[in-house]
Amino acid sequence: MAETEPGDGVDRRALLLSGLAVSGAIMATPLFPREQPAITSKGSDGLRARADRKGLLCGTAVSYEILTGDKRIRDNLIEDCNIIVPENELKWSRIQPSRTGPFAYRNAQVIHDFASLHNIAVRGTCLHWWNAQPAWAKAYIPTLSAAQAGDFLQNYVRKVAGDWKGRLVHWDVTNEEIDGKGNLIDTLFAPILGEHYIDLCFNAVRDTDPDTLRCYNINYVEQDTRYEDGMRSSVLRQLERLLHRGVPIQCVGIQSHLTTMTGFTEMRYRAFLDEITAMGLKLLVTEFDVSDRGTIGSVAVRDAATAALGKAYLDIMFSYPGCLGLLSWGPTDKYHWLRRVPEKQRSDRLPLRAAPLDDEFRRKPLWHAIAAAIDAAAPR
Numbered sequence: 541m542a543e544t545e546p547g548d549g550v551d552r553r554a555l556l557l558s559g560l561a562v563s564g565a566i567m568a569t570p571l572f573p574r575e576q577p578a579i580t581s582k583g584s585d586g587l588r589a590r591a592d593r594k595g596l597l598c599g600t601a602v603s604y605e606i607l608t609g610d611k612r613i614r615d616n617l618i619e620d621c622n623i624i625v626p627e628n629e630l631k632w633s634r635i636q637p638s639r640t641g642p643f644a645y646r647n648a649q650v651i652h653d654f655a656s657l658h659n660i661a662v663r664g665t666c667l668h669w670w671n672a673q674p675a676w677a678k679a680y681i682p683t684l685s686a687a688q689a690g691d692f693l694q695n696y697v698r699k700v701a702g703d704w705k706g707r708l709v710h711w712d713v714t715n716e717e718i719d720g721k722g723n724l725i726d727t728l729f730a731p732i733l734g735e736h737y738i739d740l741c742f743n744a745v746r747d748t749d750p751d752t753l754r755c756y757n758i759n760y761v762e763q764d765t766r767y768e769d770g771m772r773s774s775v776l777r778q779l780e781r782l783l784h785r786g787v788p789i790q791c792v793g794i795q796s797h798l799t800t801m802t803g804f805t806e807m808r809y810r811a812f813l814d815e816i817t818a819m820g821l822k823l824l825v826t827e828f829d830v831s832d833r834g835t836i837g838s839v840a841v842r843d844a845a846t847a848a849l850g851k852a853y854l855d856i857m858f859s860y861p862g863c864l865g866l867l868s869w870g871p872t873d874k875y876h877w878l879r880r881v882p883e884k885q886r887s888d889r890l891p892l893r894a895a896p897l898d899d900e901f902r903r904k905p906l907w908h909a910i911a912a913a914i915d916a917a918a919p920r
Contacts, residue, residue, distance in 0.1 A: 578840075579847045581911035586619035587896075590911055595920030596858070597865030598910075599623035599660070601827065604647035606875050607654060612901045614654065616871050620896075623661040623709070625826075625867055626651045630664045631672035635700065639676050643703065652707060663867075664704060665826070666712035666757060667697050668741050670726045681728045689732045690740055697744035705749040712757040712793055712826065713741050718778050720760065720770030735778070739787045746788045756782075757793035757826055761812060762853070764803035772812045783819055792816050793826035797869070798853060800845045801834030806856060817862055825857055825866035829894040830906060831878055833886050842893055847905035854913035861920070866910070872897040 591598035599621040606613050617624060628634055629648035636643055655662045666672070681689060701711065716725060717738060724730040729737035745754050756779070760771045775792075782789060798804070816823065830846035830853075837845075857863050870876045873895045878884050886892060891899075896907035 578844055578905050579851055579909045579912055581908040581915060585911075587907075587911060587914065588618075588620050588622050590914045591622055591865060593919075594914055594917050596914060596917060597623045597661070597824070597867070598914065599625065599865075599867045600871045601625050601627040601867060601869050602651060602871075603627040603875075604629055604650055607651055610875075613871070613875075616897065616901060617654075617660065618658050620871065621660055623663060623865070623867065624651065624655055625663045625665055627870075628672070630700070630704075631666060631669060632677070632696075633672045633674045636674060636696075638674075639680060643699070645703065661709045662707065663710035664708045664712065664752075666715040667700060667745065668693075668713065668717075668726070668729075668737070669715040670728075671716070673728055677728060681732070684732065686732050689729060690737070693729055693733075693737060694740050694744045697741050698748045701745045701748040701752070706751070708749075708752055710753040710755055710791070710824070711745055711749075712755050713745050713789075714738055715757040716759055717756075718758075718771075718774045720767045720774055722770075722774045722777065735781065738782060739785060742782075742787045742789060753790050753822075754788060755791040755793040755824065755826075756789045757795065759795040759797065759827075761794060762796055762798060762804065762809065764805050764808065776812070776815050779816070779819060779821070789821060791822040791824055791864070793824045794857075795827040795869075796825045796853065796857075796866070797827060797829055797831070798849055799831040799833055800842075800849055801831070804849060804853065806852070809856060813856070813860060817860055821862070823857065823860055823863040825854070825863070827869035828854075828866050828910075829869050829876070829878065831884065831892055831894045833884065833892060836888075839893070843905045846893065847909040850906050851909035851913055854910065855916065858913055858917035861918070864920075868896060868910075870895055872899065872901055874899040874901070 587598045602613065602617065602624050626648045629651060635645060652662050684692060719725055724735060726737065742754055745752065758775050760768050761775055762768065813823065830850045832842040832846050835842045835845040854866065873891065873893050876892065876895045878892050878894050893904065896904060896910055898904050
């Protein structure tokens with residue numbers, strides 16, 4: 541007999557075999573979801589006031605262009621954020637466009653000035669990322685010996701960390717360093733230095749700006765795919781090696797780009813977080829959004845699905861006392877990065893709705909899910 545719920549007419553065995561449903565405590569959106577009751581939050585306070593009451597961080601990424609070009613963004617940051625992160629303005633390819641020229645901090649400084657004016661903290665991302673390496677470096681670094689490459693990397697990290705010393709509360713020292721098969725992703729320093737280039741980065745930040753929290757940022761560890769199973773294992777084994785060598789990592793940043801296309805199982809994810817926290821590391825949600833790409837239905841159905849998944853995820857994250865809070869990767873659908881990535885679009889070509897606010901900066905169910913998760917969190 542087919543495994544169906546009474547009256548729903550859905551063959552759950554077929555769904556399971558096709559990979560469209562996942563068993564576990566929490567599931568992603570069913571293929572044909574019923575409209576769910578909207579998640580609501582109490583009161584009219586913004587996310588910032590709610591997070592401040594709980595001792596949590598709450599914020600978003602923002603670019604120079606959007607910050608300076610749209611007053612609604614500035615108003616939202618003041619209302620919803622006690623921390624922000626420049627989206628790209630502190631990445632290597634942006635701040636050192638040539639090897640011998642001056643460092644280009646102007647756009648990052650504008651963001652920092654706005655934040656300071658409104659008593660908003662700023663974090664930096666990222667000192668090493670394989671996908672933010674300037675063209676000149678791709679030609680120059682492979683010509684160096686191991687000793688020269690190590691010195692170059694340390695000097696670069698010390699320069700940037702020193703220039704921003706005392707102005708940032710966190711650094712993503714590294715970002716996306718390993719894949720689901722345990723391979724290093726970097727193609728500049730890793731072939732010369734092996735995994736020890738990560739040691740050099742963290743040691744340089746500790747020595748230059750010891751009061752800034754040092755984060756190891758990762759992606760693709762949240763949901764129920766075979767690749768993410770491999771990623772969780774790869775990340776844990778890499779963390780074990782790094783900490784065994786005394787690398788001064790303090791926090792694991794989890795990007796948290798979720799999607800309703802994929803299942804999410806609480807037990808599986810908690811097992812991963814338990815291992816991280818057992819290593820004495822803090823947690824931070826660094827790039828939160830929830831793509832509705834996998835949900836068929838009206839806007840109300842799609843928004844309810846992203847809110848349900850987002851709330852379930854954040855409830856788990858905030859249940860860990862060492863979780864510092866969350867940052868989304870853009871507050872509004874209007875400028876959201878996912879809409880600019882062709883392979884991440886919906887098959888029906890409708891605009892993605894992955895951010896807390898809609899195109900008109902109205903609060904969506906996902907915003908209320910974030911608010912409700914913050915309200916439910918234990919005070920820090």
